[in-house]
Amino acid sequence: MKQSTLLLYSILFLTGLFFVSCSNGKGDLSMGIPDAVQHQIIDKMIEKFGEEHKERIQTGVKQVAERWRSDDGTEEEFENFCLENFYHKQDELDLVFDRFQTNLEALYGNLHRINRQFMWQLHVEAGPVLPIDYMFGAYNIYAHVSDDLFRSKIAFTALLNFPIYALEEKTVKGEQWTRRQWAEARLADGFVNRVPAEVSQQRSEIYTYADDYITHYNIYMHNLLNDEGDRLFPEGLRLISHWGLRDEIKAQYANPGGLERQQMIYRVMQRIISQEIPAVMVNDNEADWNPFTNEVWKTGTQETLPAEPEPNTRYEHFWKTFEAEKLVDPYSLINPTLIDRRFNTQREILEEDVEAMLIEILTAPVIQDIAHLIENRLGRNLEPFDIWYDGFKARGQYAEEELDRIVRNRFPAVEAFEAQLPQILRRLGFSRDRADYLSARITVDPSRGAGHAWGARMRGDKAHLRTRIPEDGMDYKGFNIAMHELGHNVEQVFTLEGVDYYALSGVPNTAFTEAFAFVFQYRDLDVLGLTTDDPEADALRTLNDMWNTYEIAGVSLVDMSVWRWMYDNPGAGARQLREAVQRIATEVWNEYYAPVFGVEDVSLLAIYSHMISLGMYIPDYTIGHVIAFQIEDYLKDKDLAAEMERMCIQGRLTPQLWMQNAVGSPVSAQPMIDAASKAVRVIE
Numbered sequence: 001m002k003q004s005t006l007l008l009y010s011i012l013f014l015t016g017l018f019f020v021s022c023s024n025g026k027g028d029l030s031m032g033i034p035d036a037v038q039h040q041i042i043d044k045m046i047e048k049f050g051e052e053h054k055e056r057i058q059t060g061v062k063q064v065a066e067r068w069r070s071d072d073g074t075e076e077e078f079e080n081f082c083l084e085n086f087y088h089k090q091d092e093l094d095l096v097f098d099r100f101q102t103n104l105e106a107l108y109g110n111l112h113r114i115n116r117q118f119m120w121q122l123h124v125e126a127g128p129v130l131p132i133d134y135m136f137g138a139y140n141i142y143a144h145v146s147d148d149l150f151r152s153k154i155a156f157t158a159l160l161n162f163p164i165y166a167l168e169e170k171t172v173k174g175e176q177w178t179r180r181q182w183a184e185a186r187l188a189d190g191f192v193n194r195v196p197a198e199v200s201q202q203r204s205e206i207y208t209y210a211d212d213y214i215t216h217y218n219i220y221m222h223n224l225l226n227d228e229g230d231r232l233f234p235e236g237l238r239l240i241s242h243w244g245l246r247d248e249i250k251a252q253y254a255n256p257g258g259l260e261r262q263q264m265i266y267r268v269m270q271r272i273i274s275q276e277i278p279a280v281m282v283n284d285n286e287a288d289w290n291p292f293t294n295e296v297w298k299t300g301t302q303e304t305l306p307a308e309p310e311p312n313t314r315y316e317h318f319w320k321t322f323e324a325e326k327l328v329d330p331y332s333l334i335n336p337t338l339i340d341r342r343f344n345t346q347r348e349i350l351e352e353d354v355e356a357m358l359i360e361i362l363t364a365p366v367i368q369d370i371a372h373l374i375e376n377r378l379g380r381n382l383e384p385f386d387i388w389y390d391g392f393k394a395r396g397q398y399a400e401e402e403l404d405r406i407v408r409n410r411f412p413a414v415e416a417f418e419a420q421l422p423q424i425l426r427r428l429g430f431s432r433d434r435a436d437y438l439s440a441r442i443t444v445d446p447s448r449g450a451g452h453a454w455g456a457r458m459r460g461d462k463a464h465l466r467t468r469i470p471e472d473g474m475d476y477k478g479f480n481i482a483m484h485e486l487g488h489n490v491e492q493v494f495t496l497e498g499v500d501y502y503a504l505s506g507v508p509n510t511a512f513t514e515a516f517a518f519v520f521q522y523r524d525l526d527v528l529g530l531t532t533d534d535p536e537a538d539a540l541r542t543l544n545d546m547w548n549t550y551e552i553a554g555v556s557l558v559d560m561s562v563w564r565w566m567y568d569n570p571g572a573g574a575r576q577l578r579e580a581v582q583r584i585a586t587e588v589w590n591e592y593y594a595p596v597f598g599v600e601d602v603s604l605l606a607i608y609s610h611m612i613s614l615g616m617y618i619p620d621y622t623i624g625h626v627i628a629f630q631i632e633d634y635l636k637d638k639d640l641a642a643e644m645e646r647m648c649i650q651g652r653l654t655p656q657l658w659m660q661n662a663v664g665s666p667v668s669a670q671p672m673i674d675a676a677s678k679a680v681r682v683i684e
């Protein structure tokens with residue numbers, strides 16, 4: 001607690017400093033060279049380099065002109081730059097391309113090494129953490145890279161010679177491209193946006209405040225009273241909204257009397273969404289509260305207090321994140337809204353494709369079947385909070401203590417885990433040769449947190465696996481997490497060392513790396529030489545996946561619709577936003593959940609805290625579930641080692657093309673829906 005506050009202060013302190021030094025003596029940040037000037041230069045260049053280069057010249061000049069600022073040079077200097085830095089001979093262009101590959105790998109690879117070192121004390125169990133460690137931790141090593149690449153004209157040279165392709169073009173033409181063409185497209189992608197450092201800084205400050213608001217939004221559960229004045233929750237239980245509240249709903253399925261506690265938490269969530277929650281109940285335990293009647297008393301007394309609501313803070317922060325994105329919009333030439341940036345540059349799946357996928361999940365007939373299964377298991381009608389039903393769990397075959405003992409004997413310390421990486425990988429199906437190759441490129445560090453996998457950004461550097469091993473040796477939970485991280489590390493090695501062009505290193509987005517991590521994690525008992533033969537385990541896991549995906553698909557749709565509403569109503573403000581969020585959440589509920597739950601007009605889908613502080617990130621969870629399921633499903637009866645390497649060395653294509661090559665069809669929820677239908681029959 002103390003440490004995180006300190007970290008926040010050091011971030012704000014550093015960014016504050018940064019702001020002052022940047023805004024002093026800053027010139028005009030608007031970009032662009034007049035069309036007429038561009039045309040003159042294009043004509044001169046065609047004359048100099050030949051008519052056959054006309055198309056490349058037109059594209060290149062336009063790409064540079066759109067991002068050129070007055071402090072980059074006069075129109076005459078712009079002209080000279082274009083005439084001197086356009087490469088029309090293929091052999092020279094090849095050399096330029098190679099320079100970018102080599103030098104950007106050196107730049108990002110070494111910055112990454114510095115960053116890893118600066119974060120070392122915070123991430124790795126390596127002695128005391130001092131205030132100076134937080135300062136190094138908050139130092140943003142990448143803050144000026146983009147600015148410097150433009151100022152030095154390196155970025156402009158890339159833009160003058162290599163065209164940018166919009167997502168639609170990549171989707172249509174990409175299938176026919178050579179690997180080199182893909183690498184060139186990715187190179188140009190790196191310079192699409194020229195957002196001034198102070199603008200990104202301002203944006204990230206707004207998000208930091210929103211995140212801080214969310215991080216400190218706790219409910220003291222012992223202070224909640226039902227209509228009889230009873231306290232249903234133990235003293236000291238403090239839950240963060242919404243994760244902690246949601247997880248408590250999940251946990252209460254297994255407890256006697258859980259239903260009443262779930263109903264109470266549900267009421268709290270509704271009060272948070274509507275902002276009727278008394279301000280004194282946020283992050284404080286000085287008052288008692290009946291969330292059903294919204295009455296408040298001084299703690300432990302009959303003395304009533306005014307139930308003054310929280311002053312719309314939730315939606316103030318949300319609205320500010322929209323304003324933060326509006327700051328960036330003018331500098332994002334190809335994708336001028338957050339919606340465009342999220343879908344076209346980060347996810348790289350078209351908005352309409354994502355929306356169609358969400359609706360496919362939400363309207364899958366199997367949802368009704370799963371809902372009936374849940375009703376039978378609960379012995380009651382569904383309540384809205386059963387979107388978080390948590391009862392599809394296989395009973396473990398081995399006692400946790402037994403597993404702890406096996407793991408502890410085998411991995412008494414970090415060194416033992418690192419030394420046995422080759423054996424672990426061979427158990428997963430990797431050949432001796434591949435297991436040695438991978439093990440030589442992964443190093444294991446003792447972690448402060450639960451676990452973490454951090455890949456390298458230049459060849460020759462190693463991926464780091466962080467795992468937490470207590471004094472008396474690794475326990476089973478730790479081993480299970482370490483297997484997850486190892487899945488990430490193996491992907492990281494293949495997608496850096498095995499990919500033919502540096503510009504193509506990596507995976508299309510984080511969902512792809514999570515898929516491999518889950519595959520490894522799921523096979524943890526195999527690695528220990530233990531067998532599993534519960535015929536229902538697989539079916540239960542599939543039903544759990546499908547129900548979770550159904551839940552988050554609705555929340556994703558709400559998140560997307562709210563951002564559309566904000567861009568349609570840029571003058572609205574936080575108060576109208578509050579109304580819009582509740583209206584949209586209720587509409588989505590009535591369309592896709594009311595038919596399943598038999599309850600109408602529920603705003604619950606608006607409880608997600610991510611909406612407030614992460615700028616339309618939620619659809620990534622749904623896409624992640626779908627992609628991970630698709631890859632895992634495909635790998636089930638295949639050679640994991642060979643297939644994983646084949647998939648990974650494709651590098652960072654678009655998700656749809658990557659998936660097409662990997663499993664023979666584009667990203668699709670169909671495998672999950674089909675598997676869920678089979679699973680329903682197994683469990684019935």
Ligand SMILES: [Zn+2]
Nearest residue numbers: 484488514517
């Ligand atoms: Zn992970």
